[in-house]
Amino acid sequence: MRDAAPTTIYLKDYTPFGYVVDSVHLTFDLEPHSTRVTSRIAFAPNTETTDRSFFLHGEQLKLISAKIDGIAISPTVTEQGLSCDVPNAPFTWETVVEIDPANNTALEGLYMSNGMYCTQCEAEGFRKITFYPDRPDVMAVFTVRINGPHPVLLSNGNPVDAGPHWAEWHDPWPKPAYLFALVAGELLAHSSTFTTVSGKHVDLNLYVRPGDEGKCAFGMEALKKSMIWDEQVYGREYDLDVFNIVAVDDFNMGAMENKGLNVFNSSCVLASPETSTDDNFERIEAIIAHEYFHNWTGNRITCRDWFQLCLKEGLTVFRDSQFTSDLRSAPVKRIRDVIDLRGRQFAEDNGPLSHPVRPESFQEINNFYTATVYEKGAEVIGMLKRLVGDAAYCEAVDLYFARHDGQACTIEDWLKVFEDTTGRDLTQFKRWYSQAGTPRVNVTEDWTDGTYTLTFTQSTPATPGQPHKDPRVIPIAVGLLGSNGDEVRKTEMLELTEASQSFSFDGLSSRPTPSILREFSAPVILERDSTNAERAFLLAHDTDPFNRWEAGNALAKDARLNMIIKGAAPDADYLDALQKLVRDDDLDPGFRALVLQPPSASDLAQTLFENEHAPDPQAIYDASETMAQTLAQTLADSLPRLYAATTVEGPYQPDAVGASNRMLNFRMLALLSRLDGGDQAAQQFASADNMTLQYAALVCLLSIDKGAEQNQAFFYQWKDDRLVMDKWFAAQVAFATPEKTAAIAATLTQHPLFDMKNPNRFRAVMGALAMNHAGFHHISGDAYSLLADWLIKLDPLNPQTTARMCSAFQTWKRYDADRQALIKIQLDRIAATPDLSRDTTEMITRIRE
Ligand code: ARG
Ligand code: ZN
Numbered sequence: 001m002r003d004a005a006p007t008t009i010y011l012k013d014y015t016p017f018g019y020v021v022d023s024v025h026l027t028f029d030l031e032p033h034s035t036r037v038t039s040r041i042a043f044a045p046n047t048e049t050t051d052r053s054f055f056l057h058g059e060q061l062k063l064i065s066a067k068i069d070g071i072a073i074s075p076t077v078t079e080q081g082l083s084c085d086v087p088n089a090p091f092t093w094e095t096v097v098e099i100d101p102a103n104n105t106a107l108e109g110l111y112m113s114n115g116m117y118c119t120q121c122e123a124e125g126f127r128k129i130t131f132y133p134d135r136p137d138v139m140a141v142f143t144v145r146i147n148g149p150h151p152v153l154l155s156n157g158n159p160v161d162a163g164p165h166w167a168e169w170h171d172p173w174p175k176p177a178y179l180f181a182l183v184a185g186e187l188l189a190h191s192s193t194f195t196t197v198s199g200k201h202v203d204l205n206l207y208v209r210p211g212d213e214g215k216c217a218f219g220m221e222a223l224k225k226s227m228i229w230d231e232q233v234y235g236r237e238y239d240l241d242v243f244n245i246v247a248v249d250d251f252n253m254g255a256m257e258n259k260g261l262n263v264f265n266s267s268c269v270l271a272s273p274e275t276s277t278d279d280n281f282e283r284i285e286a287i288i289a290h291e292y293f294h295n296w297t298g299n300r301i302t303c304r305d306w307f308q309l310c311l312k313e314g315l316t317v318f319r320d321s322q323f324t325s326d327l328r329s330a331p332v333k334r335i336r337d338v339i340d341l342r343g344r345q346f347a348e349d350n351g352p353l354s355h356p357v358r359p360e361s362f363q364e365i366n367n368f369y370t371a372t373v374y375e376k377g378a379e380v381i382g383m384l385k386r387l388v389g390d391a392a393y394c395e396a397v398d399l400y401f402a403r404h405d406g407q408a409c410t411i412e413d414w415l416k417v418f419e420d421t422t423g424r425d426l427t428q429f430k431r432w433y434s435q436a437g438t439p440r441v442n443v444t445e446d447w448t449d450g451t452y453t454l455t456f457t458q459s460t461p462a463t464p465g466q467p468h469k470d471p472r473v474i475p476i477a478v479g480l481l482g483s484n485g486d487e488v489r490k491t492e493m494l495e496l497t498e499a500s501q502s503f504s505f506d507g508l509s510s511r512p513t514p515s516i517l518r519e520f521s522a523p524v525i526l527e528r529d530s531t532n533a534e535r536a537f538l539l540a541h542d543t544d545p546f547n548r549w550e551a552g553n554a555l556a557k558d559a560r561l562n563m564i565i566k567g568a569a570p571d572a573d574y575l576d577a578l579q580k581l582v583r584d585d586d587l588d589p590g591f592r593a594l595v596l597q598p599p600s601a602s603d604l605a606q607t608l609f610e611n612e613h614a615p616d617p618q619a620i621y622d623a624s625e626t627m628a629q630t631l632a633q634t635l636a637d638s639l640p641r642l643y644a645a646t647t648v649e650g651p652y653q654p655d656a657v658g659a660s661n662r663m664l665n666f667r668m669l670a671l672l673s674r675l676d677g678g679d680q681a682a683q684q685f686a687s688a689d690n691m692t693l694q695y696a697a698l699v700c701l702l703s704i705d706k707g708a709e710q711n712q713a714f715f716y717q718w719k720d721d722r723l724v725m726d727k728w729f730a731a732q733v734a735f736a737t738p739e740k741t742a743a744i745a746a747t748l749t750q751h752p753l754f755d756m757k758n759p760n761r762f763r764a765v766m767g768a769l770a771m772n773h774a775g776f777h778h779i780s781g782d783a784y785s786l787l788a789d790w791l792i793k794l795d796p797l798n799p800q801t802t803a804r805m806c807s808a809f810q811t812w813k814r815y816d817a818d819r820q821a822l823i824k825i826q827l828d829r830i831a832a833t834p835d836l837s838r839d840t841t842e843m844i845t846r847i848r849e
Contacts, residue, residue, distance in 0.1 A: 314377020741775025
């Protein structure tokens with residue numbers, strides 16, 4: 001059964017549901033192809049509305065029986081749900097439905113993964129489990145009984161009772177249906193306990209498939225750190241007797257914050273030194289924190305409707321980034337977040353998929369779990385905090401929890417607590433939620449009679465559906481440096497509110513060098529004429545670590561852009577600046593690694609496009625290769641020493657200091673490989689006792705078109721480990737040379753271990769294909785058609801993952817006419833596919849416009 005013709009849902013049409021739900025009792029009789037779900041729901045008229053129409057969502061359900069107050073009824077059932085006449089007084093609703101988890105390849109609702117049952121209900125999956133008002137503003141207390149032969153039977157809340165082949169759970173906290181979860185299977189628990197700040201005892205369990213027990217310890221520790229951090233920093237205590245996490249191999253997204261029963265993609269929770277890299281460890285720690293933090297920002301206070309998604313996601317991403325900054329290096333975290341924001345969110349915000357942080361319409365809500373809602377949503381919170389200050393931020397957030405606990409809220413509710421605690425009018429600030437597009441901020445400067453003046457001009461290009469943009473409130477952190485590098489003015493938060501506005505600094509004895517947009521204080525594109533000398537100065541002296549990196553990044557990009565546009569040679573000043581920086585052992589190795597990390601090809605492509613050059617992916621690749629080679633030669637004397645100095649002795653620990661050293665160690669190895677043909681990398685590969693070093697060595701070899709032998713050895717060593725095999729599939733495609741990329745990806749789709757039904761494996765190959773910029777955009781067009789072939793194949797099985805991966809084509813209008821024509825053929829072909837899902841139809845339609 002396929003989706004009906006797509007309809008568009010609008011924020012402005014919101015109305016409350018005509019009934020409230022006092023309690024929900026669910027009974028599951030688990031069978032792979034015919035699970036029975038019995039529901040008993042206590043409804044009562046909602047006194048806040050007079051609308052008494054009764055519609056329950058329900059999709060792909062076989063209705064067995066329905067009763068109102070014990071009397072059988074025959075409701076009207078469509079593909080979307082059910083309606084019928086109901087009493088204008090409290091009543092009990094009972095249905096029995098049958099569902100088919102074993103054939104659920106969309107991984108939404110109740111499905112099976114390696115013989116285990118699990119659920120994913122956000123955003124609208126609960127309607128595939130039973131008939132229900134599946135909307136986040138309907139909150140209810142759930143009691144769940146599970147009948148099944150499995151040793152582990154889990155649902156939300158606290159365990160009530162259990163016997164052989166059954167278990168009962170009760171969740172005392174009213175919740176929307178999207179937070180419902182059920183898990184059943186032969187799982188092993190890695191258990192621990194936590195005592196909350198007020199002395200409450202909590203049992204913690206991480207459930208995994210047999211064989212994965214050795215990969216649980218790190219996740220468990222991360223969970224405890226998250227629990228302590230939320231108590232200490234936000235005053236938030238956990239509120240159930242148990243907290244369960246389950247690792248699942250087949251999962252569309254990263255993880256899900258179901259009340260008391262988080263379900264995780266196994267790649268986002270399982271970790272061991274032998275199988276996980278430093279980056280994996282850091283990401284796992286952050287995602288565990290993210291899902292845990294949702295218990296307050298998402299669960300206790302949820303969203304009124306899905307347009308408010310950023311209310312929980314922007315805030316929770318912001319909170320998890322604060323957590324990582326506190327546990328690890330704050331500057332390194334900030335720099336990495338900005339690289340990621342520019343790579344994914346700026347690309348989205350400046351193309352056909354651009355949408356506001358709070359969208360105003362959608363066809364398929366799953367298509368709006370985006371970098372804009374999440375990462376730009378988090379940036380908006382960061383700006384708010386900068387504008388009101390740390391103390392006022394805490395006060396406002398405390399009020400938010402006090403005022404809205406147990407409610408389903410809106411962005412208006414969120415902003416109101418800031419207005420009430422600070423007295424500020426946030427009307428103009430709210431444009432950050434309603435206007436799409438990345439603001440451009442141009443800055444010019446003037447130095448007259450001892451007064452230094454900065455003049456900022458802001459504008460935002462038109463985005464789909466929004467031709468005109470109004471000026472926003474933009475916090476711009478500025479510091480001024482004297483000629484010896486001393487700070488002559490400490491960081492000040494300028495508030496740009498007009499289209500154009502000047503800020504003056506008096507009493508300076510000489511013209512200062514400005515450090516603008518420190519800490520990346522707003523998600524904007526800063527345009528400023530600068531010289532290489534000034535950038536080198538800031539790279540050497542800026543007291544703000546982010547801007548120090550930013551100066552190096554600007555030099556790095558400029559040097560490559562000059563090679564691409566003007567055919568220039570690698571810039572000597574840039575190479576010189578890097579040489580000085582790399583040798584400065586007072587600097588954090590992780591920070592140095594980030595300065596040495598080449599700007600991404602897609603970042604260069606975006607910048608070329610902004611400057612009215614159609615990016616040539618092959619030219620970008622060639623320039624980056626030449627630069628890497630030249631850099632290796634320039635730094636040749638320092639490489640062996642720094643490689644040795646950053647080699648961490650002793651058994652591997654995933655700690656921040658070790659990871660920081662290994663980041664620089666990896667950069668050194670990458671450059672060394674360009675001089676020694678990969679000898680050092682081969683040696684590292686052979687002797688590595690942890691995945692960080694082993695994988696780094698493999699990547700270095702593949703990047704110089706070597707490593708066939710190591711690639712094979714890696715396969716035989718790890719072929720039984722699913723998560724490591726994902727790395728193996730991805731690395732070969734991601735680091736292939738442009739002309740070989742599509743062919744390697746095509747060959748890997750024929751590998752016996754390739755499984756399109758597993759989203760991690762599918763993404764390993766197809767995601768890596770889209771991320772290999774020069775390979776994906778190779779002028780043969782082979783990669784475009786390969787990706788389209790597989791999206792067409794996957795769509796009937798898994799619309800959600802297919803739709804997400806369509807975004808590989810979102811930047812297509814950046815490129816030359818030949819490439820645009822090649823991509824257009826594929827977009828048309830996908831669009832013309834019979835019975836294309838609503839998810840993919842919406843994405844392709846938006847991208848093609
Ligand atoms: N709420 C989850 C998180 O960010 C994401 C779940 C999204 N799932 C989906 N099917 N769109 O933690
Ligand atoms: Zn989230």
